[in-house]
Amino acid sequence: MGTLITNGKVVTARETFIADVLVEGRAIAEVRAGIDPAGHTIVDAAGMLVLPGGIDVHTHLDMPFGGTTSADDYEWGTRAAAIGGTTTVIDFALQTIGKRMQEAYATWRKKAEGKACIDYALHMAVTDLGKDGAWIDDVDAMVREGITSFKIFMAYPGVLMVDDATIFELMQRTAQLGALVCVHAENGTVIDAIVHQALAAGKTGPLHHALTRPTVAEAEAVHRVVALSELAGAKVYIVHVSSEDAMREVEAARKRGLPVMGETCTQYLVLSIEDDMGKPGFEDAKYVFTPPLRERKNHAPLWEALRQDVLQVVSTDHCPFRFADQKTLGLGNFTKIPNGGPGVENRMQLIYHHGVNEGRMTLERFVEVTAEAPAKIFGMYPRKGVIAAGSDADLLIWDPQAEYTIEAVTQSMHTDYSIFEGFKVKGNVRQVFSRAELVVENGRFLGKVGRGEYLKRELGASV
Numbered sequence: 336m337g338t339l340i341t342n343g344k345v346v347t348a349r350e351t352f353i354a355d356v357l358v359e360g361r362a363i364a365e366v367r368a369g370i371d372p373a374g375h376t377i378v379d380a381a382g383m384l385v386l387p388g389g390i391d392v393h394t395h396l397d398m399p400f401g402g403t404t405s406a407d408d409y410e411w412g413t414r415a416a417a418i419g420g421t422t423t424v425i426d427f428a429l430q431t432i433g434k435r436m437q438e439a440y441a442t443w444r445k446k447a448e449g450k451a452c453i454d455y456a457l458h459m460a461v462t463d464l465g466k467d468g469a470w471i472d473d474v475d476a477m478v479r480e481g482i483t484s485f486k487i488f489m490a491y492p493g494v495l496m497v498d499d500a501t502i503f504e505l506m507q508r509t510a511q512l513g514a515l516v517c518v519h520a521e522n523g524t525v526i527d528a529i530v531h532q533a534l535a536a537g538k539t540g541p542l543h544h545a546l547t548r549p550t551v552a553e554a555e556a557v558h559r560v561v562a563l564s565e566l567a568g569a570k571v572y573i574v575h576v577s578s579e580d581a582m583r584e585v586e587a588a589r590k591r592g593l594p595v596m597g598e599t600c601t602q603y604l605v606l607s608i609e610d611d612m613g614k615p616g617f618e619d620a621k622y623v624f625t626p627p628l629r630e631r632k633n634h635a636p637l638w639e640a641l642r643q644d645v646l647q648v649v650s651t652d653h654c655p656f657r658f659a660d661q662k663t664l665g666l667g668n669f670t671k672i673p674n675g676g677p678g679v680e681n682r683m684q685l686i687y688h689h690g691v692n693e694g695r696m697t698l699e700r701f702v703e704v705t706a707e708a709p710a711k712i713f714g715m716y717p718r719k720g721v722i723a724a725g726s727d728a729d730l731l732i733w734d735p736q737a738e739y740t741i742e743a744v745t746q747s748m749h750t751d752y753s754i755f756e757g758f759k760v761k762g763n764v765r766q767v768f769s770r771a772e773l774v775v776e777n778g779r780f781l782g783k784v785g786r787g788e789y790l791k792r793e794l795g796a797s798v
């Protein structure tokens with residue numbers, strides 16, 4: 336018969352209640368108190384929370400960047416995700432300039448094949464719409480493959496950045512289709528000018544990565560892309576909002592009723608320039624990601640934005656590079672440091688601890704920003720992101736009393752450091768079910784490598 340999770344406190348984005356959860360096949364069959372246990376395998380969840388599996392909508396697994404490749408491939412990255420209580424990731428397929436989106440899609444499916452340990456979906460990072468927009472129909476083709484969100488970069492000129500006209504044309508098409516444009520919002524050309532001035536002045540260390548990317552350059556790009564989306568009648572999602580300045584632009588757009596949504600990432604909520612940078616030698620390179628770490632004063636407004644639904648999601652932008660042989664590519668020139676940090680394993684525990692335990696958000700809001708809202712925005716709801724009859728049985732048995740210290744030596748991510756080294760959290764995942772299969776117990780991955788399935792996403796909702 337099925338698996339019956341008994342006596343736990345079930346949490347959804349709306350309520351918390353004591354109930355049993357019956358799992359049959361790969362889905363949730365029933366959620367109510369007093370389900371007859373006869374014939375079922377029992378999982379006793381007394382004293383535990385039962386949460387929907389986490390959804391991390393922003394990862395970069397096996398991604399080429401700056402002459403190297405992110406350190407976690409699909410096997411390592413998705414195993415680390417599972418161990419941390421994330422049962423779905425949306426990774427970025429990256430279009431090569433001069434090549435079609437179909438090729439990037441095929442390349443990323445191949446990277447995941449036989450390796451993904453949990454279910455995964457893809458965004459398409461668009462770098463080239465062809466001469467005079469000749470390849471715009473690729474957008475329709477991707478939607479048919481279940482890729483219903485398209486990322487563009489307003490940063491990294493000459494590498495990934497697209498111009499405003501390209502953004503606008505992409506948005507006109509996504510608006511017709513009901514698809515979503517996701518935006519890396521930073522004014523790339525102005526930042527490049529500031530970077531060149533810094534290098535010319537001999538400011539070559541990793542701290543200058545942060546100091547050359549001001550928050551106003553992030554806010555300006557959010558403002559501009561909101562205007563473009565308004566012109567095109569498109570909905571838009573701002574990825575990795577890192578500063579109060581940028582968040583206020585999202586807030587202003589939402590106050591005007593525009594379909595503008597946004598995420599922040601774990602690191603922007605708990606790390607800062609003051610606390611984590613300015614270390615001797617090359618240590619700061621571990622914290623070189625984009626947008627960079629900000630001043631500590633940004634933390635409280637970002638938490639409040641999550642609470643107030645100005646921002647809807649917490650993701651990680653997981654893009655790990657080892658210190659010893661990858662970050663050191665930028666010794667003597669911070670622009671050569673691979674941009675990115677490891678985080679997919681620690682999102683649930685850090686947001687639970689610093690959010691729920693420390694009174695910055697309710698338990699229900701925690702579930703909403705880590706699972707339900709991502710599922711809705713990205714077209715996976717109610718298959719994912721909620722504990723309800725008919726949904727995939729992606730479930731966490733969460734021990735609210737468990738104490739855990741984050742350390743590189745015990746992590747599953749393939750980096751030789753943790754950006755959260757020494758962080759102590761209370762509340763951690765005990766068991767993880769992915770489509771009804773027990774895949775993690777007490778920090779050990781029990782599933783079969785390659786069991787993860789590609790998720791063909793529907794069009795998402797505006798929330």
Ligand SMILES: [Zn+2]
Nearest residue numbers: 393395652654
């Ligand atoms: Zn990213």
